[in-house]
Amino acid sequence: MxxxxxxxxxxxxxxxxxxxxxxxxxxxxxxxxxxxxxxxxxxxxxxxxxxxxxxxxxxxxxxxxxxxxxxxxxxxxxxxxxxxxxxxxxxxxxxxxxxxxxxxxxxxxxxxxxxxxxxxxxxxxxxxxxxxxxxxxxxxxxxxxxxxxxxxxxxxxxxxxxxxxxxxxxxxxxxxxxxxxxxxxxxxxxxxxxxxGINTAYDFNADGREYQAVFWGEGNYDSQKIVADLTKISAQAKRIWSGFPFERYVYMIHATSGEKGATEHLNSTVIQLPRFNFREREDYLRFISTASHEFIHTWNVKAYRPQGLVPYDYQAENLTSLLWIAEGSTSYFQNQFLLSAGIMTAKEFLQDLAKRIDANLKTPGKAMQSVAEASLGQWTSTGGDYAMNHSVNIYSEGYFASLSLDFTLLEDSGLKHSYRDVHRALYADFKLPKAYGVNDVKGILTSLTGKDYQAWWQQNVDSPMSLDFDRLLNKAGLKLQYGKKAKTTVDAGMSLTGVHGDLTLGHVSKDGPAWQAGLTAGDEIVAINGLKVTSEGFNKRLEDFNAGDTMTLSVFKQQQLQQVTLTLAEQAKGDAMLVGVAKPSAAQKAFYKAWLGMDWPFDDKGKLLDSDNSNE
Missing domain, CATH: 2.60.40.3650 (Immunoglobulin-like)
Structure with missing residues (x-):
């Protein structure tokens, strides 16, 4: 039959x-x-x-x-x-x-x-x-x-x-x-x-499973180091899940002429990076973090995924309001795997988190769109200036929804349960061909803590999310600062396209100084206060002014020369960084360890204990 x-x-x-x-x-x-x-x-x-x-x-x-x-x-x-x-x-x-x-x-x-x-x-x-x-x-x-x-x-x-x-x-x-x-x-x-094709492959084992790393293209990568680190990453799955959805897994690595990116698959991933972007530490961390991200997807998306994506309809949009869990939560866990594997230092982990927080604070779209709406709108998302001002990204905003949920779970359960337990339950209870929905996730949250998460969900998922990072970070004994000493500089609320020699505006921040002055993406600046300006000298010219000063910009708008008056605002100066609070409590240290599975990394003055991880 x-x-x-x-x-x-x-x-x-x-x-x-x-x-x-x-x-x-x-x-x-x-x-x-x-x-x-x-x-x-x-x-x-x-x-x-x-x-x-x-x-x-x-x-x-x-x-x-x-x-x-x-x-x-x-x-x-x-x-x-x-x-x-x-x-x-x-x-x-x-x-x-x-x-x-x-x-x-x-x-x-x-x-x-x-x-x-x-x-x-x-x-x-x-x-x-x-x-x-x-x-x-x-x-x-x-x-x-x-x-x-x-x-x-x-x-x-x-x-x-x-x-x-x-x-x-x-x-x-x-x-x-x-x-x-x-x-x-x-x-x-x-x-x-x-x-x-013409490639090189390495076989290795981790946690009872067989793996291959296949390299195509010449580049400045160290294949032996990559294989060693992939072995460490592949051993981290037990931090979250019990069991594997595969017997053999293949990492496909492309050293390209410029293409970059990565995609997760059922039993493999492909990772692309320009051929000479592997050696520098920042580049390498970006690559190996991507590998961690795609490996985590083997569970989160490939073994369990939300309603709307099961079964796949290959000829039409597959809508779900939970793409933020599929992608943002994967982003949230990727560096935690590197940290626990000893590939990324505590300093590097916290630097990455600080950069993410800084970017979030500078994203006007977070006040306009919820992460649930962004998930449903992903199929028609086009990016660009409009997206930055009126939208959020399922990866970055989903990261912070995951962070907020993780901290809430830790607090509500007295540090007994974390967001890892949510994904452990999703894998245990909703393997394909099952699919999970919003109520299923809420049910898991309640089962872990005995509390109702309807209000949290409405505030952080169904509505534009507004996190109090100072309060959130303080739970783990952390604080955000810009450089060692607080400094400020002027903010014009705009950026150039990035094309060499081009003074065309690529992004104008919603409600910022340039926005208030009537400037928009595509406008071309030719002079400040009557004096010609170049793309190389644009930021230096801004440093000659103070917050609150006004300047007259000569701008081509739709090929017509106009004079625009702009009043500069103030912004924090220096690189965003996370440091430990002075004299952290035992509760803060315990929260940090329950969150990341690592001991408190600072001394009582907020300096990282490992000399290689110093804040200097």
């Missing part, structure tokens, strides 16, 4: 969230010919099983997992064709941006073929060139809803010397340059990218 389609999808979703369960007998066969990769092209062939319907719908996803925005992925498809089991051409028509319909005269298996153009490395969807191919199925391999839950195989024909890696199970082949992977269904394939 055949399972209903939805039930079958749920069954395979459950399998996709756990270890692969042995060999599969593929019903859908994918073949991709990568033997002429120089011009970013490949030929793809998909063999679909026989269907009794008189039509076969075929889709290419309109977004990829991990990036909650619609993408023009079908634009990379050309020369679509379809044939029956005898090789006879079948009629077809295009129904939508990511949908084709093949007409069938009788029940038959169908082979679909098309040419693929792949030059989207920055989107981490598809990239083919003379040295490698990165293949995320969402932008490469079509599927049919009628066989989406069926077992499948992927065969790659590759140039001599190429090696292929994926979180999927490897299949057997008698041909040296044909590499095969297998998956239980399309949901696994679409979340298990393939890296093939």
């Amino acid at each position: 055949t399972l209903p389609t939805f039930a079958k999808s749920c069954l395979y979703l459950a399998l996709s969230a756990s270890a692969f369960l042995g060999t599969v007998n593929a019903d859908v066969h994918y073949k991709i010919d990568l033997r002429s990769p120089e011009h970013h092209g490949a030929t793809v062939e998909v063999q679909f099983p026989q269907t009794k319907s008189n039509t076969l719908k075929v889709n290419l996803p309109m977004w990829r997992t991990g990036k909650y925005q619609m993408l023009p992925l079908a634009d990379g498809i050309r020369k679509f064709s379809a044939t029956d089991s005898q090789g006879k051409s079948l009629k077809w028509q295009r129904l939508g941006s990511g949908e084709w319909q093949v007409e069938l005269e009788k029940p038959t298996s169908v082979t679909v073929s098309y040419q693929l153009y792949a030059n989207d490395l920055g989107l981490r969807v598809r990239d083919i060139n003379a040295t490698h191919a990165f293949l995320d199925a969402s932008g490469v391999f079509m599927y049919s809803p009628s066989s989406q839950a069926e077992p499948l195989s992927v065969s790659l024909q590759v140039p001599t010397g190429w090696k292929s890696y994926s979180g999927m199970e490897k299949g057997s082949t008698n041909q040296e340059q044909v590499h095969v992977f297998k998956a239980d269904n399309y949901h696994v394939l679409v979340d298990s990218p393939i890296e093939t």
Whole structure:
């Protein structure tokens, strides 16, 4: 008896969230010919099983997992064709941006073929060139809803010397340059990218699991150090979760010509950084923190995720008000993993938190939009000046919603429970194909503390969040300051685009001095008080004024020269930093340890105890 389609999808979703369960007998066969990769092209062939319907719908996803925005992925498809089991051409028509319909005269298996153009490395969807191919199925391999839950195989024909890696199970082949992977269904394939090409791979083990680190591209990275640190990160999962949703995990690392970013997947991640941005400590911490973020996603998003994202609908927006938990909470935990692993020092951890707090305080949009609304609006978020003034980011604002919730839980439970326990419960109780909702999260919070979190949720999630950082930080014996001695400087409430030699405004802070003067993004400054100004000298000219002073700016607005009077405000000067309060109480030290799992790192004067972590 055949399972209903939805039930079958749920069954395979459950399998996709756990270890692969042995060999599969593929019903859908994918073949991709990568033997002429120089011009970013490949030929793809998909063999679909026989269907009794008189039509076969075929889709290419309109977004990829991990990036909650619609993408023009079908634009990379050309020369679509379809044939029956005898090789006879079948009629077809295009129904939508990511949908084709093949007409069938009788029940038959169908082979679909098309040419693929792949030059989207920055989107981490598809990239083919003379040295490698990165293949995320969402932008490469079509599927049919009628066989989406069926077992499948992927065969790659590759140039001599190429090696292929994926979180999927490897299949057997008698041909040296044909590499095969297998998956239980399309949901696994679409979340298990393939890296093939000229690369270097390292195998390692951590906490009873097998790992690989695959490097593509030359750069100033130290692969041995990276592998050692990835091993430490991979051993941190037990800080939160009991058990693993995988048996083997692959870190794919791209040293690029400029592209950067990362994406989490079911059993792997891809991390991109410009090839010479690995060596400096700040750059390296950014890279290894990203690796931690993506590894945490293997549980938070890939093993459990909110309603609206289960099951994935690859052809439409998947809306949820809880993306802040999916992304912001992951950001919140990433550096905690580095701290506990000994990769990041206490000073570095607190410096990062201080920078985040400073950025939050300077984000006008936090008074305009709630983190729940930002989660629902992520699919249409475009960034830019409007976003900064009227919106919040699910990553950064979700980070602080997580911080606030963590501190509230610690306080309400007498330090017995933290936000880690919430995610431990989500993994235990809402593994795929289940999905959690708002009331489920509130229920977990109440079960941990015996208290009602409706008011907290309304104030911090459903309404624009306004945190009292002084009060919050004091619980853990911390305080925010700018440099060793408090200083101030002038604030014009605007910034330039960042293009060398350009005096065009890139951002004007809502209700700030420039905003009050009527300036807006895109205006071009040419003079201050009648004297020409350059982009290099702009900030130095501002230092000649005091808070409260007025200045006359000569500005091109829509190519018309105007004179604008601006009154300068005051802002804190120096780098934001977190320091320990003088003479912290035992309760503050205990709170700090319950929060991070680390002993209080300061002496009684607020100086970090480790000489390598000094505030100087």
